[in-house]
Amino acid sequence: MxxxxxxxxxxxxxxxxxxxxxxxxxxxxxxxxxxxxxxxxxxxxxxxxxxxxxxxxxxxxxxxxxxxxxxxxxxxxxxxxxxxxxxxxxxxxxxxxxxxxxxxxxxxxxxxxxxxxxxxxxxxxxxxxxxxxRRFNPYIVYTKQQLTKIGTPIAIQGSWCLKKPDHYYLEKPWRTDVTKGGGTLLINLVHDLDLLLYLIGPIERIYAELLPKQREYDVDEGAVLTISFKNGCKGTFICGDNLVSPFNFENGTGENPNVPFFNTEGFYRIFGSQGTLSVPDMKFYYQSQPGWENPIDVDHTISKNEETNNLGTYTPATSFTNMSSFNTNMDMMMNDEFENQDNFFDIKPFDLQLSHFIDLIRGQDxxxxxAEDALMALLCIETVMKSVETGKPEYVPEIQDLK
Ligand SMILES: NC(=O)c1ccc[n+]([C@@H]2O[C@H](COP(=O)([O-])OP(=O)(O)OC[C@H]3O[C@@H](n4cnc5c(N)ncnc54)[C@H](O)[C@@H]3O)[C@@H](O)[C@H]2O)c1
Missing domain, CATH: 3.40.50.720 (NAD(P)-binding Rossmann-like Domain)
Structure with missing residues (x-):
């Protein structure tokens, strides 16, 4: 080839x-x-x-x-x-x-x-x-696979809360410039909103309030959101980059070489009619006999290889030779074969994303x-910003209505 x-x-x-x-x-x-x-x-x-x-x-x-x-x-x-x-x-x-x-x-x-x-x-x-x-992150691949277990998704609770170091802002002026796309909402929350769109479906309405700022810059440091999905599911989300906390995607998955892995539970909790899925610990909570008087069962059949991620330094987990044993075709990625690989949770999403890009270039996927998916995530961010301005819940515009 x-x-x-x-x-x-x-x-x-x-x-x-x-x-x-x-x-x-x-x-x-x-x-x-x-x-x-x-x-x-x-x-x-x-x-x-x-x-x-x-x-x-x-x-x-x-x-x-x-x-x-x-x-x-x-x-x-x-x-x-x-x-x-x-x-x-x-x-x-x-x-x-x-x-x-x-x-x-x-x-x-x-x-x-x-x-x-x-x-x-x-x-x-x-x-x-x-x-x-992050759509290629094994935790998200697995979450998407497992989601049917919870029945109808009724509510979701999520957070992306961590502390960025001062040098992050000092060394790159665009990150503190609203006109150049700076700010936590655009740089970080957009990831989580994309995942919520990917996992739960289109968002209809958002209400947001900014977190109190601790830095001197013009850009936001995060917000608290309530979210209404078009399928009826409701959610709350806290995003902040000036909070000392392990309840964020990077700590919880260890995917970012700059952020050490921490064994976090529940940076997303997806509550459904038949049970609740907690990410990234991947515990599935359910009841054999639903009702508050009955015991809660927990299904926790998978675990992370902490050794490879606790280091906090980036070592590519899989050479391409290994990568080729994974089927990165998006339809096939949701199958058991992928999940049952020994080092499933060590696969780097950037490797999978690159494989996917190469497949696309070769016309194989x-x-x-x-770009429309990414525009939807951006429209949600703009809706967050509008809600902050108006102090009211705001509807996410449809792409065709954009002028
Ligand atoms: N997927 C992720 O997890 C992730 C993580 C970090 C950043 N990002 C995104 O990646 C992008 C870059 O972020 P970053 O933090 O690496 O930025 P950065 O400021 O660290 O690096 C940007 C680089 O682009 C160069 N550059 C800027 N304008 C240029 C031009 N006109 N011609 C040639 N070079 C130019 C700069 O010299 C700089 O080296 C942003 O869109 C950011 O949102 C994504």
């Missing part, structure tokens, strides 16, 4: 993580890093690849040397730059993996979606995957997180 050529745009926090996942594989290679900062040379040399300051420089090099354009690009730059990069890449037929959020505002997303649709109508379409990588 042909080697897939990929570029990574952005050599900051997350770009090099994408690059390290590509670097481990034998079926693809990093054609270049694109970044205009002082970080660029270091990262390009780490992955023994070309460095370009911008796309024009790269296109010039490709054309001068009569090379093919790369097969795909991972856009890992600040939120407000995603759409411009995406348009410039899609014009050349380069497939896209765009970091979340798709953009810093919903209208720009809609513009991109229409632009990509026009290209498709002209027979020049590209595959577009949005990097809501359908997109797991589309």
């Amino acid at each position: 042909d080697i897939i050529n990929l570029i990574v745009i952005g050599a900051g926090l997350i770009g090099p993580r994408h690059a390290s996942h590509i670097y481990q594989r034998s079926d693809c290679r990093i054609f270049a890093i694109v970044d205009h900062s002082l970080n660029g040379p270091n990262i390009a040399s780490k992955f023994s690849t070309n460095l370009f300051k911008n796309l024009d420089e790269m296109y010039h090099y490709i054309e001068e040397n009569n090379l093919n354009y790369p097969d795909g690009a991972i856009i890992a730059t600040p939120n407000h730059t995603h759409v411009d990069f995406a348009v410039k890449l899609a014009e050349k037929g380069i497939n896209l993996l765009i970091e979340k959020p798709l953009s810093s505002n919903a209208l720009e997303c809609k513009y991109l979606i229409n632009y990509l649709k026009d290209l498709t109508d002209q027979g020049r379409g590209v595959k577009t995957l949005i990097g809501h990588h 359908k997109v797991n997180c589309t």
Whole structure:
């Protein structure tokens, strides 16, 4: 099979993580890093690849040397730059993996979606995957598999509460700039809302209040939400990045190399007519004879390999040789075979996401997180912000009503 050529745009926090996942594989290679900062040379040399300051420089090099354009690009730059990069890449037929959020505002997303649709109508379409990588996290794959056990989902309770260190904000000014997509709601809550949409379904209405701020910056530090889903399920969610707590996705799953694994229970609790599922401990609570006078049973048949995640440092759990034994086709990912692998919970979602992107480029799968999905998550974030402003519950707009 042909080697897939990929570029990574952005050599900051997350770009090099994408690059390290590509670097481990034998079926693809990093054609270049694109970044205009002082970080660029270091990262390009780490992955023994070309460095370009911008796309024009790269296109010039490709054309001068009569090379093919790369097969795909991972856009890992600040939120407000995603759409411009995406348009410039899609014009050349380069497939896209765009970091979340798709953009810093919903209208720009809609513009991109229409632009990509026009290209498709002209027979020049590209595959577009949005990097809501948690959909590929084994805990979420398993949660989605197990959800039918709880009967009808009636309520959900969730939290993403942790403390970001001061240097996170000091070293990158865009993270404290509302106009550039900074703030915890856009950077972090968007992940959880995407998962709630993925697990429970479309959201109809949200009421939100901001958490009291502890820092001096303009950007939010989180919010408390009540959520009404279109299927009737209700939820509450607390998101905050200035709280000392292990009740968040990163601590609870150990998926982020910068955040040590902690054996957290219940950063999500999904309550249903037949039982309750707690994530990431994956305890399923039920009663053989429903009713408060009867004992609660707990089904806890799976456990995490704490050794590999307690370290808090990132060691890729699976080489591609192992990865190839997993079926990453999205329809097949929900089957038992995947779950019964010994190191199921050690699989890195970035590996699965990359495998999926490569499958898409090869035309072997359908997109797991589309630009429309990402726009829905962003519309929910904008609804949170609107509710904060108005002090009332607000309806999430429909994509077609966006003007
Ligand atoms: N999926 C995840 O878990 C995850 C985690 C962190 C960040 N992100 C997302 O990834 C994106 C990047 O976040 P980050 O924290 O890595 O940002 P960062 O600021 O650490 O890095 C961004 C890099 O992009 C480069 N850059 C910016 N504008 C550029 C331009 N016009 N041309 C070339 N290079 C340019 C900067 O020099 C910098 O090196 C954001 O959209 C963020 O929301 C996703």
